Amino acid sequence: MLTLGDIRKRFGATTAVDGLSLQVSAGEVFGLLGPNGAGKSTSLAIATGLLAADSGSVDLLGLGSPTNASVRSHLGLAPQEITLYAELTARENLLFFARLYGVANARRRVEELLAIVELESRANDRIGTFSGGMKRRLNLAAALVHDPKVLLLDEPTAGVDPQSRNRILELVRTLARAGKTIVYTTHYMEEAAKICDRVGIVDHGRMLDVGTVAQLVTRHGGHSAVTVSRGDQDERVLTADPVAEVTRQFAVGGVTGVRVESPDLEAVFLALTGRSLRE
């Protein structure tokens, strides 16, 4: 669906992307997880064809590079910044983008989208008056006007309250169910774990590893902690194979309680970079 091959990009002395490759399959939600400055946005900009990489290749749907406008039109991007017009209403913003994409029946499409992102009741309000969450949803809706096959969502929950965040995550799930291929960047590992089929861990412009959350945890998460209680006595054991450990403990006998703590993406990131995601 979308393939980046050994992308490199420098801004002066800063290396933003340093030989990054990724391959996103049709219908999958692919997470790019990494701290601020990891090179996620730069990679997406290169994937859209608007930012030229210093080297490397981009292919969309096997059609070639999205620098070509007709290839690019299969792509929708919701940028990290809210790139809408604050002085226009929600409806005017969407209508503008729909017409720009030459969407047939633009008005009907806009009403559909307003319904999808649940902003019908505020459709005639200028978005300068919107909350962060509402702007985010509209920013996402604007990426959908032309019903693209591939969606690039750059930190779609940045600056949003928990309730709006859940709404946005639900929306992304709905889009995935509808068959969209989605690249989702975030620095929240919970989000990546919740909605992504596969996650790529990015730091300093490099793709450190790619896999399902389970695969990544198995590969890099390290040991699980098994805490076994015998009466008032707790015993904490670190193990690569918690099932075997629990079985072993039961064989010893006298077990009154067991708790297993599995490693998460945070542990994966720590193992891969020696740093915490949260800095």
Add this chain to the structure above:
Amino acid sequence: MNAVLTLAQKDLRLLFRDKGDVFFTFIFPMLLAILFGFIFGGGGGTSAIDLALVNESSSSLAKGIAGDLTRDSSFAVTTFATREEATASVRAGKVVAAVILPSTMQDGLDGLFGGSGIPIEAVIDPSHRAEAGLIQGKLHELAFRQFPRMFTDGAQMSKLFAGARKTIAGADGLTPAQRLAATGFVAAGELFTTSIDRSSVKSDTPATAAAESDAESASSAGAWSPVAVTVAELPPRTGGPRSSFDLSFPQGLVWGLAGCIGAFAGSVVVERSRGTLARLRLAPITQAHLLAGKGLACFLSALLVEVLLISMAVVAFGSSIAQPFMLLVAFVLSAFAFSGLAMLVAGLCRTEAEANGAGRGGVLLLAMIGGGTIPLFFMPPFLRTMSYASPFRWVVQAVEGPFWRDTPLGEQILPLVVLAGIGVLGFGVGVRSIRSTLGR
């Protein structure tokens, strides 16, 4: 093409939603044009309006009006013997209007209820249309002020009421009820005026009250007024500025164009820094579309400013257009030149502050040397020479030619060519440098 129109429509909508842009593009230039018009007009707004007065009537009514008019502090009155002399004085711009009290103005009150009213004529220069309303209102007021004098004259009153009864009796189309009401009104009026102790009516008060109520009922009746002020306009002249507004509106116009530069250079920079410009590029449109959309929006708003200002000069300040088609050509090329300049400023400025500074501040300098603040012919020679470097000068020259100077076509070519050149240059350099900031 659709994409370009969509982009331009969006930009125009944004322009009209930005209070600052609307102010600097439309309101401020108008205020400036009007203000400068009054300042250079020498009248200074608050001083008395110069009037020529001709009294052709020998009636005491005319004498009363003439006397009140002369005493009125709103007017500086010069008396002429004939209406030809008075009209010539209007034409020469020495006075704003000529007021003529015609020989048909009779002492009798017969005419009052007969439908023709007290006739007063005025001849006004079309460039002083703004003052016409004021003069007209004042003449009405002065005429009404004569009524108490008539009402306190017993003989006049009897004649008036007799005449009124006769008019009512002879009037067609009155229903019996209306006829009765009208007769009753006349009778009541007669009773009221005859009950006034005439010797005590030296002070005008009660009679004035009566006159005012008369005036009210007259105006509420709407169709009929006891005073008939006829205002005639002199035909507009060509070849010279008919008023200071002919000079001040082209200046206001260049300020409006400067406002367009500020607004559009600003909008390009803002869209670049907020990332919307990059997002637009995601759509299947080219850079050319994007720039054409901006250019078109700027061009259209520049054109709108031009049309708006010159229309205002024509409608409200009596200017007239000598060569409409050539004026349109001048509008189009000025709008093109300034859209090009907007592109240039947008391309050269990186921050919003820079764009605002260049769009409004830098433009101020060019405006000053280009005759945007004071007309070129008021300038010392060295400044006048420098003005050739300013696009403002060329706009003023291009617009004034077909507007009021009525210059021969041949002389209009140069400023138009210069404006076209400025536009081509501005678009060329501006588009190139904007492109370099847009990436691919």
